[in-house]
Amino acid sequence: MEFTIGGRLEIRITPADVGKRVSVRRLLQEGPAGPKFTDTVGVLTSWNDGVLSVTPKSGESVRIAESALVAGKTVAAAPPRRRGPAASFGELARVCARAWQPVESEPLGDWLLRASAGFTRRANSVLPLGDPGVPLDTALARVRQWYADRGLEPYIQTATGAEGTQEELCAALESAGWRREVTAEVRIAALAPIGDLAAEVSRVRLGRAVDAAWLSRYQRFESPGPEVRAVLGSGPSVWFATVPGDDGDAAPAAIGRCVVDGRWAGFMAVEVAPGHRRRGLATAVMTALARQAMDEGASAGWLQVEAENEGARALYDGMGFAAHHRYHHFRPSGPA
Structure with missing residues (x-):
């Protein structure tokens, strides 16, 4: 973080900058090893009676005595994050599933095995929204057999990139010899x-x-x-x-x-x-x-777009859709 002009630290903010985004450096303490400093970036929310208040993204204001301030400057506002409405992964996953229902399904614990004569991976893959109720090796063997009985390739649909998603399951599938074949984004926006x-x-x-x-x-x-x-x-x-x-x-x-x-x-x-x-x-x-x-x-919209579909991604960017999480389809890399 650069505060110097010609090698000198400078304080280039004043009380007139209240309401602006600033970057400041303050002295924490003097010690045998020399002075210790810390930096804070946030909105300058007040400057009264010799004390500054800077509020970073965490929302917890930092109070700084003027006497401890050694450098400061205004900085460009952070680019706005394009978010859709708040949504948990579990809520959105179930909404997506209800919009594309299979012809045939069967539960395996909290997993749902889905088949539709091969029409789309989404309608012919396992939706794992919890514990299968049996050890993973046993669950994967049952998945293979269930799809083999229907003349279909076994797929498992997983998700990553949001709270509550399935990074650990993805790693376990890879360790078990399953390989990621398709990745897509689930995006959301205000309607x-x-x-x-x-x-x-x-x-x-x-x-x-x-x-x-x-x-x-x-x-x-x-x-x-x-x-x-x-x-x-x-x-x-x-x-x-x-x-x-x-x-x-x-x-x-x-x-x-x-x-x-x-x-x-x-x-x-x-x-x-x-x-x-x-x-x-x-x-x-x-x-x-x-x-x-x-x-x-x-009041809210969602859609799914494959990572390589640049035309669709650009269209949906312009409509305000922002990524919520990604989903992946895993398939075993070899015979059972």
């Missing part, structure tokens, strides 16, 4: 700013059921078996958005899906035809769905 966007929503059509036209734009399957409609139609309050294509186009220009669940609105399957990109259609779809969700009482 009202999305609904307030000046987007052209007049072309966006909302409906409760997925139809053949909507499915023709969705890119997550080769042919839409019954499991596709079952998963897409699952959730507390499901909405599908469609922007029709130009005359003669059978497939829509853009689509999206939203699931309203209490205060949360989850956004999924937002896709735009290549020939219609950079026209604001993804924003229009998100805005129309956000307004519908707010009409049902939702």
